[in-house]
Amino acid sequence: MFKTFKLGGVHPAENKLSEDKPIQVLPIPKIASIPFSQHLGAPAKVLVARGDVVKAGQLIAKGEAFISANIHSSVSGKVQKIDNIVDTSGFRRPAVVIAVDGDEWEESIDRSPELKTEITLGQKEIIQKINDMGVVGLGGATFPSHVKLMVPEGKKAEVLIINGVECEPYLTSDHRLMLEKGEEMLVGVQILKIALGVNKAIIGIENNKPDAIKHLSDLAQKHEGIEVQGLKVKYPQGAEKQLIKALINREVPSGKLPIEVGAVVNNAGTAFAVYEAVQKNKPLMERVVTLTGKSVKDPGNFMVRIGTPISELIEAAGGLPEDTGKVIGGGPMMGKALNSLEVPVVKGTSGILIMPEKESQREKVLHCIRCSKCVSVCPMGLEPYLLEKLVMFEDWDRTQSEKVMDCIECGSCHYTCPANRPLLDYIRLGKNKVGQIMRSRAGK
Amino acid sequence: MNDVMIFAIASLGGIGIAASVILYFVAQKFKVVEDPRIDEVEESLPAANCGGCGYAGCRAFAEALVKQGDDKSNLDGLNCPVGGNDVMATVASILSLEVEEQDPLIAVVRCNGSHANSPKKVMYEGATSCAFAHNLFSGEGGCSFGCLGLGDCVKSCDFDAIHMNSETGLPEVNDKCVACGACVEACPRDIIELRPKGKKDRRIFVSCVNKEKGGPAKKNCDVACIGCGKCVKVCPFDAITMENNLAYIDPIKCRLCRKCVPECPTEAIHELNFPIPKVKKEPVAVSQPKVQDVKSIKEESPAEAVKEPKSAPAEKPEKPQEKPEDKTNETN
Amino acid sequence: MNLLKVSGSPHVHTDNSVKNIMYGVIYAMIPAMLVSVYFFGLDALRVMVLSVVACLLVEYLLQKYVVKTDVTIWDGSAIITGILLAFNVPSNLPWWIILIGAIVSIGVAKTSFGGLGKNIFNPALVGRVFLLISFPVQMTSWPVPKPIGGTALTDAVTGPTPLGIMKEGLAAGQSVQEIMPEIPNYVQNLMTGFQGGSLGEVSAIALILGAIYMLYRKIITWHTPFAYLGSVVIFSGILWLVDPTQFVDPLFHLVTGGMILGVFYMATDMVSSPMSTRGQLVFGAGAGILTILIRVFGAYPEGVSFAILIMNGFVPLIDRAFKPARFGEMVKS
Structure with a gap:
């Protein structure tokens, strides 16, 4: 019996080109650029200076604010400069540029491949460890994990949900990780359970990955309180609120966090990173990245050091195709179009998608024909056509009262619009403006 | 028959008389005494309702004028940018006050990152909204301070005074500009500034707002201010300040001597509507693409009557570069 | 590149x-x-x-x-x-x-x-x-259908529609049962197309075939037609139960006139119908009631066009009043 969420949703062509490709380790780059701000929240404060020699795994920037995360060097070498570089956000932001020399790791890191199942640390220590190791949500939003694990007072976590949905078309990094590092991941889930103080965890996986469902179900029999649940293929099932609805049939109220209904959602990749951080003492310095695209010669999944320029990743997959029109950091539904090929891989880069020229072109925008497709596919039950119009007329009050802030920016409306209207573009603008207005009102 | 008619006439007439009496008393009781001067002042205003004065419309501005005129017997700080000095003088005479003449302002686009100067590195597709593109990426030319060229300023203008030049991809202000400030508000990158029109429409300004260091700035745009500071040194009136690698010419202190113009290595300082000297070599600025109007030189500027600009134009406070919203919910 | x-x-x-x-x-x-x-x-x-x-x-x-x-x-x-x-x-x-x-x-x-x-x-x-x-x-001078190679039902070239016959008969004081024989075998004929009427009114089956195709292609949703037909059946059914001699049975209303055409092809017109499914249900129900009101109590024998046009005018209001079910609005289970 496969579950799913009720409201809206679309089913774009899956195009999981690289699902059978095992994870390859990408060679260490010659130069690594590690941005300070790879997570949601305040940028980390830099600790190194030009000319310093750093080791792989060394802390180079400290997250001092409450919502912030530590940044570690992913390579060993000399700090060449600390400068603004174009990163995945599309803007020039500060980063540490390291000229790589050898591959010397911090001694504290356990590099042995053995599985370490015994969990020795307690709840507080685990959270501290996750904080120290700079683990963030690896699904794409990069929310610092330790903040997520600290249950606010008066709230109680009842169930831990592990997001192995990977509902974005093309991407396969979580899928491969679940298949190849399933045991480690389940230990990571146990650690997360202890950190949250819950005794039940559900792993949600869409049924286009039957091998992963089977593999993890078999492994989970050895673990107490971990359940694997298959889900119908439907985008955006990987969105927190939709996943909670699908798995435990609870709805997170508007403007509230999942903890409101007793759930905490973590990505499958995050569970693996937590395992490495807690059991192996290894900071988040590399991650699995899918490099894919219809005209890419050799799509695949790669274990990549943070800070590697994506051009090296593209080389490893057979070079940049002739007809490239767009390079996207992330999946095709929510990913960000990159404006340079020298952008480094960061903690939130789950994939690099290379779109051919003819697919990357947007079609001509026509008048809205009120077909109500956008309304019927919106997983939050909003009216995208209306929000677009309100934003165009700059009616911010009504934009707010029509719940623009509930939008999860999944892009279903934009995807489905037969008139090719840039609905999400305007809704994003509306969210931005309304957010500013709300903040300035709250400040008064 | 007659009875019916008489009854009808009497009853309707009676109702009429009763109603008129009630209405008379209601009108007396709820009479709103309004200063007749407000109407008079409003009459003299341009009725553009543009909001350039900072009030919701011309009526609200008229009320504010009369109120301040009564309370403080001056009109300091109140100015109708559309009507200019003539209108303010009329208003002052209605309120039997004196008003200082203001130097008229005009919107100035401080970016010269045209297609030629800042070649496209990527192509943007999507909503034609600068506000959206501003949060999406740095810009087609790579400069995260420069003009995005999607025309939010054009859309905001009620006076048909600002238009996109399709050749350069930059907006151009024409002489219809009344300095209402709508485009200044609309520009998400704070490129447009209201500056005094200047004598004979002559202006000198830094046509760049890039706060990056010289290297990266120049990499993205040939005519960026690189913060070298040469203009600061050469200025005899201390009118140029350097902050965050960006030169700014104070229009009040500037005496239009033009010494800084040839000094700028990237031709980022623009001069407008100056006559071309016959003896000297052709000055640098003339070869530059004019982002401002050149027509207006023919018309007599009202600023000619003004000897010295007396009050400082409200300088726009530096807004911090807004962080792009990255609050996408986790979906994977 | x-x-x-x-x-x-x-x-x-x-x-x-x-x-x-x-x-x-x-x-x-x-x-x-x-x-x-x-x-x-x-x-x-x-x-x-x-x-x-x-x-x-x-x-x-x-x-x-x-x-x-x-x-x-x-x-x-x-x-x-x-x-x-x-x-x-x-x-x-x-x-x-x-x-x-x-x-x-x-x-x-x-x-x-x-x-x-x-x-x-x-x-x-x-x-x-x-x-x-x-x-x-x-x-309103409806030619009698004359199938290619077949014979017409009557010798007349033009004739009234079933709804017209019914309206005139009722207006003349006859009861439904007295008028019925004048409309021979209406259900069978209407479904396959032997009634006098406009082009699109003649065959309900062909229209329904097309409607199924549109439903399959997801061009229309079931909400508007369902609410429309439902409210026609309920409202005309109530009237019929009250007095079967003065009011026709619901089936008659369903298959006569432009009902099928209007319900599936015109009330579902994207541009002039509401956006949310709740709104579409309201829109359909309102149009159904108006149709019966016009047919039974109005001056025209047919009311589908007027009913849909009237409801078109209410669409902005319906859109404002009936929002889709928002996520998080449903009760926690």
């Missing part, structure tokens, strides 16, 4: 397009078009071709010379309007009346509001109602 493109997400798009949807509707109307040609002969073809060409021509001229926008006559919407207009008129209508209908449909009801997507009212219905009010004689 070309310049990289930058745009906001999403970066993929469905194959669905406005053109796709519009031509889907046209395909759905093909069975009904064939049936009408079968029953009314070349006259039907003449009316349909005239109407479609007139609509295209009017739209072309207006877009090219009056509004001065891109000419978009091949997006399919004008063709739909043309066919629907033809479906709503008798097959012996003079050509100039059809032309007037096209001008009103496309010019007044569509282009003057800003073209496709901006019109408040269904253009074909506006044209139809305009013609019905302006040319009542021509618009």
Whole structure:
């Protein structure tokens, strides 16, 4: 019996080109650029200076604010400069540029491949460890994990949900990780359970990955309180609120966090990173990245050091195709179009998608024909056509009262619009403006 | 028959008389005494309702004028940018006050990152909204301070005074500009500034707002201010300040001597509507693409009557570069 | 290499397009078009071709010379309007009346509001109602169907529609049971097309076939037709139960007149119907009640067109009042 969420949703062509490709380790780059701000929240404060020699795994920037995360060097070498570089956000932001020399790791890191199942640390220590190791949500939003694990007072976590949905078309990094590092991941889930103080965890996986469902179900029999649940293929099932609805049939109220209904959602990749951080003492310095695209010669999944320029990743997959029109950091539904090929891989880069020229072109925008497709596919039950119009007329009050802030920016409306209207573009603008207005009102 | 008619006439007439009496008393009781001067002042205003004065419309501005005129017997700080000095003088005479003449302002686009100067590195597709593109990426030319060229300023203008030049991809202000400030508000990158029109429409300004260091700035745009500071040194009136690698010419202190113009290595300082000297070599600025109007030189500027600009134009406070919203919910 | 493109997400798009949807509707109307040609002969073809060409021509001229926008006559919407207009008129209508209908449909009801997507009212219905009010004689002299190679039911060339017979009979003081024999075998005939009426009214089966296709292609949803038919059945059923001699049974209402055509092809018109499913249910129910009200108590024997047009006018209000179910609104379980 496969579950799913009720409201809206679309089913774009899956195009999981690289699902059978095992994870390859990408060679260490010659130069690594590690941005300070790879997570949601305040940028980390830099600790190194030009000319310093750093080791792989060394802390180079400290997250001092409450919502912030530590940044570690992913390579060993000399700090060449600390400068603004174009990163995945599309803007020039500060980063540490390291000229790589050898591959010397911090001694504290356990590099042995053995599985370490015994969990020795307690709840507080685990959270501290996750904080120290700079683990963030690896699904794409990069929310610092330790903040997520600290249950606010008066709230109680009842169930831990592990997001192995990977509902974005093309991407396969979580899928491969679940298949190849399933045991480690389940230990990571146990650690997360202890950190949250819950005794039940559900792993949600869409049924286009039957091998992963089977593999993890078999492994989970050895673990107490971990359940694997298959889900119908439907985008955006990987969105927190939709996943909670699908798995435990609870709805997170508007403007509230999942903890409101007793759930905490973590990505499958995050569970693996937590395992490495807690059991192996290894900071988040590399991650699995899918490099894919219809005209890419050799799509695949790669274990990549943070800070590697994506051009090296593209080389490893057979070079940049002739007809490239767009390079996207992330999946095709929510990913960000990159404006340079020298952008480094960061903690939130789950994939690099290379779109051919003819697919990357947007079609001509026509008048809205009120077909109500956008309304019927919106997983939050909003009216995208209306929000677009309100934003165009700059009616911010009504934009707010029509719940623009509930939008999860999944892009279903934009995807489905037969008139090719840039609905999400305007809704994003509306969210931005309304957010500013709300903040300035709250400040008064 | 007659009875019916008489009854009808009497009853309707009676109702009429009763109603008129009630209405008379209601009108007396709820009479709103309004200063007749407000109407008079409003009459003299341009009725553009543009909001350039900072009030919701011309009526609200008229009320504010009369109120301040009564309370403080001056009109300091109140100015109708559309009507200019003539209108303010009329208003002052209605309120039997004196008003200082203001130097008229005009919107100035401080970016010269045209297609030629800042070649496209990527192509943007999507909503034609600068506000959206501003949060999406740095810009087609790579400069995260420069003009995005999607025309939010054009859309905001009620006076048909600002238009996109399709050749350069930059907006151009024409002489219809009344300095209402709508485009200044609309520009998400704070490129447009209201500056005094200047004598004979002559202006000198830094046509760049890039706060990056010289290297990266120049990499993205040939005519960026690189913060070298040469203009600061050469200025005899201390009118140029350097902050965050960006030169700014104070229009009040500037005496239009033009010494800084040839000094700028990237031709980022623009001069407008100056006559071309016959003896000297052709000055640098003339070869530059004019982002401002050149027509207006023919018309007599009202600023000619003004000897010295007396009050400082409200300088726009530096807004911090807004962080792009990255609050996408986790979906994977 | 070309310049990289930058745009906001999403970066993929469905194959669905406005053109796709519009031509889907046209395909759905093909069975009904064939049936009408079968029953009314070349006259039907003449009316349909005239109407479609007139609509295209009017739209072309207006877009090219009056509004001065891109000419978009091949997006399919004008063709739909043309066919629907033809479906709503008798097959012996003079050509100039059809032309007037096209001008009103496309010019007044569509282009003057800003073209496709901006019109408040269904253009074909506006044209139809305009013609019905302006040319009542021509618009209500219904030719009796004469299948190609078959024989007509009666010798008369024209005759009233079942609804017309019923209305006149009831007005003359007869009871339903007395009038019924004058409409022979109405259910069977109406389903397969032996009734007098406009082109699109003749065969309910062909229309339903097309409607199933549209439902399958997800061009229309079930909400509006369901609510419409449901409220017709309930409301006329109540009246029928109250007094079977004065009010006809619900089935009669369902299969007569333009009910099927209106419910599946015109009430579901995307542009002039509400956006949320809740709104569509309200819209359908309202149109159903209005239809019966007009048919039973109004001056016209047929009420579908008026009912849909009246409800079209309420769409902005319905959109404002009936929002889709928001996520998080449902009760925690």
